Amino acid sequence: MDIVTGVGVLDKAMTVLRSVADEPQALTQLQESTGYPRATVHRLAAALEAHGVLRRDVEGRFELGHGLVALGNESQARFPLVDSARPILSELRDHTGESVQLFVQEGHQRRCVLSLETPHGLRWIVPEGSVFPLDAGSAGRVLSAIGASNGWVESVGEREAGVASVSAAVHGPADSVVAALSVSGPIERMSKQPGERFGDAVNAAAAELSRTLGG
Structure with missing residues (x-):
């Protein structure tokens, strides 16, 4: 169930993350799975990659980033x-x-x-x-x-x-x-x-x- 907060860019970024959580996806796949325009998907994915919550695998597909590991460990500790x-x-x-x-x-x-x-x-x-x-x-x-x-x-x-x-x-x-x-x-x-x-x-x-x- 997707959560819609009314903060458009955040909701879209989370949709991108959830799509990648299912399996690594190339930009074209991300565009299809999210339904967003190619330019929007590229901008969001690149920003999430810069923050370390997405990364590229050896085939260039977007994958969950290592930055999520540290956040997950901290969340679990608290x-x-x-x-x-x-x-x-x-x-x-x-x-x-x-x-x-x-x-x-x-x-x-x-x-x-x-x-x-x-x-x-x-x-x-x-x-x-x-x-x-x-x-x-x-x-x-x-x-x-x-x-x-x-x-x-x-x-x-x-x-x-x-x-x-x-x-x-x-x-x-x-x-x-x-x-x-x-x-x-x-x-x-x-x-x-x-x-x-x-x-x-x-x-x-x-x-x-x-x-x-x-x-």
Whole structure:
């Protein structure tokens, strides 16, 4: 889901970055994937290259730059939630056999900061960094503090047809909700009552992560 802030040049620059994140792209490819005029794409890509967030590979295609590594490392150091969550989500994935995710709220949206996939061939993939609305899906409702009477919230085909999920809140200091922990997958395996099947496991994992964070 693309974010439109109203700051045109920034939105366009982020579109270029997201296009390159999928695969290295030559200028012509970038023009096609973004839909922007060639001159605009060239100007943005050259500026991003100068700032180190894009680079050229051996074939001259634009690729993600090494400057992003330093920024990513600094972000992770200031935001230890992901490191604390990884072993807990890994255990939850192995226990449930389904994909697991961790979402945090960003304004009126939610961002996936950790995603571990099930080994099943048929699976629901949520790329890390993906942004979704708060008003659809179990994780969005958890972050909005809506409908968690059982400690968990479930959704069935709400945001994406054929997908079910169950989520629970992760609490930090002062009992603040800092994230939503989710299990998601095809309805065929999750069933139409994913909370009954995985709610207790999701609650337990969220509670363990909360204790780790001092919640």
